[in-house]
Amino acid sequence: MELDAGSYLFRAGQPSDALYVVRSGRLQVVQNDVVLTELGRGGVLGELGLLTGVPRSASVRAVRDSRLVRLDRQQFAAFADAGVLTALATGLAVRLQEIEPPLASPVRPENVVVAVVGLDAAAPVAEVATALLGDLKRVLVAVDPGRVNRDGLERAERSCDRVLLAADCSDEGWREFCLRVADRVVVIAGESQQPTAPPYPRAVGADLVLVGGATRDQRIAWEALLQPVSTHSLDRATIGSGTRPLSDRLAGRSLGLVLAGGGARALAHLGVLDELQSAGIVVDRVAGTSLGAVIAAGHACGMDADAVDALVYEYFVRTNPIGDYTLPTKSFIRGRATETGLKTVFAGRVVEELTKEFRCVSVDLLARSAVVHRNGRVSDALACSLRVPGLYPPYQLNNRLHIDGGVLDNLPVRTLAGPEGPVVAVNISFGGSAKSGSKTPRSGPPRIPALGDTLMRTMMMGSGATVDQSLALADVVISPDAAGVGLLEFHQIDAMRESGRIAARASLPAIQALLARPSASREKM
Secondary structure, three states, rough: OOOOOOOOEOOOHHHHHHHEEEEEEEEEEEEOOOOEEOOOOEEEEHHHHHOOOOOOOOEEEEEEEEEEEEEEEEHHHHOOOOHHHHHHHHHHHHHHHHOOOOOOOEEOOOEEEEEEEOOOOOHHHHHHHHHHHHHHHHOOOOOOOOOOHHHHHHHHHHHHHHHEEEEEOOOHHHHHHHHOOOOOEEEEEEEOOOOOOOOOOOOOEEEEEEEOHHHHHHHHHHHHOOOEEEEEEHHHHHHHHHHHHHHHHHHHOOOEEEEEOHHHHHHHHHHHHHHHHOOOOOOOOEEEEEEHHHHHHHHHOOOHHHHHHHHHHHHHHHHHOOEOOOOOOOOOEEEHHHHHHHHHHHHOOOOOHHHOEEEEEEEEOOOEEEEEEOOEEEEHHHHHOOOOOOOOOOEEEEEEEEEEEOOOOOOOOOHHOOOOOOEEEOOOOOOOOOOOOOOOOOOOOOOOOOOOHHHHHHHHHOOOOHHHHHHHOOOOHHHHHHHOOOOOOHHHHHHHHHHHHHHHHHHHHHHHHHOOOOOOOOOOO
16 A cells, blocks of 8 residues: 555554555654654554554554555454464563553664755755765665656665655656655755745755855754754865765764763763774764763864863863852852853854754753753853752743753753764763762761762752663763762862773774664665
8 A cells, every 4th residue: 555745544543453564665653742653664563453452552654655565454364373373462462562661762764765855946956965975875875766756766775775866946746756755855055045934844854954155044044944853064165075974864873972961070071072082983963961061062063172171171170160159049159150151162152053963951940841952052051051959040041940951861862862873972970980870889987078069969869760761772881980079079170081081992992883883784675
């Protein structure tokens, strides 16, 4: 059967009368407006309901034009051994339905079919598509099959890792076909103009390529309009050498780095950055919480490891940001020194214009929910993420009161996890040892920590379960040894920097193996 992009295969509550196998295309499983998972070629859905006879528990819709095989209850019974296979399968189905699904990011199939589409007549679609195809061919089996129909596209999918389709805005019929059959869409803007409305629905949530001098205001407008997965600025003269970050995303090889909060212990991230840079490992996506967010933001601005180190030393070690004490009506410190330092360093820069993808996390105090910052002034986002409760007053932004992201999510791996590529997480232990969950042997009575240290430790207790989930989502976890370093002992920068170097050096083989590993080969048929 054929299922057009945007249409539903079935909806929650409908009878479970068949199971389906995806022959080609891409489907989403949706429950209460939340995407639980996505299925590509070879995926099976509807089997549990068919076996147990209960109504559909979720809805399924097509992301792109899809072709499926449908098997109803009578057809299944015709070849299933009622005495063995059906009984075993039904028992398994009932048990699976009773299991509460884990809290994790939706699982998505590979982005096999990529459509590169122009937004305006000046968009250099052919040049960008050619550059992307060349990049992809260095690591995968990738083809541009030219103008094909659905059958030709299906044959190409079965023989390759990636299929690239290119269409400019003047060829409306071919462009619409490309958009309908694509797993992932790359849209290209070639004119420096202020966008007003999405030219077509699938441009929203696509990868955005801005060619030739978009201003800050234009880039912010594009981001607000399309909410792109990623945004890339290219110079017309150097298109061939500038598509690597995007092609790595399309190939599932874009490296993400997540830096935990942890007060002075987060200074270990400086050593991690230095070690990765020395090994020639390029990070394209960064995220963090609290001081980890500050270090991530510096790297996202294009600073190398030495420059980030100098930034942190100047504003968190040499100049004490928590020295502006006040009468404790709302907090122990005003936080003005921290805000001034952040505004000085990032000088009005906005998240949308950073060299690398950047995300940081704070917590909405009143709504009691995590907030992921993906736009706006970098200094505001970081000020939100740094507000340790008790030490700092909450930070007011966008009609919310923000406190430190570590309260709910001290290691925000979820902000980068997905099909873009592997994620390396740098975890900061609060139990006094290098490994999460382990405890340092103690002799004698415990030392009573300073007030700030107690506040930090108490705050982080609430994010323990989230950190465990984040560690499970990460491909590699680096755990610097933070034993003996207080959470506000910023003068121990040398010790923590070296601890980060040692831990990162031990993890280099695993990271390099991830980046060297080719994408899973597709079955050649």
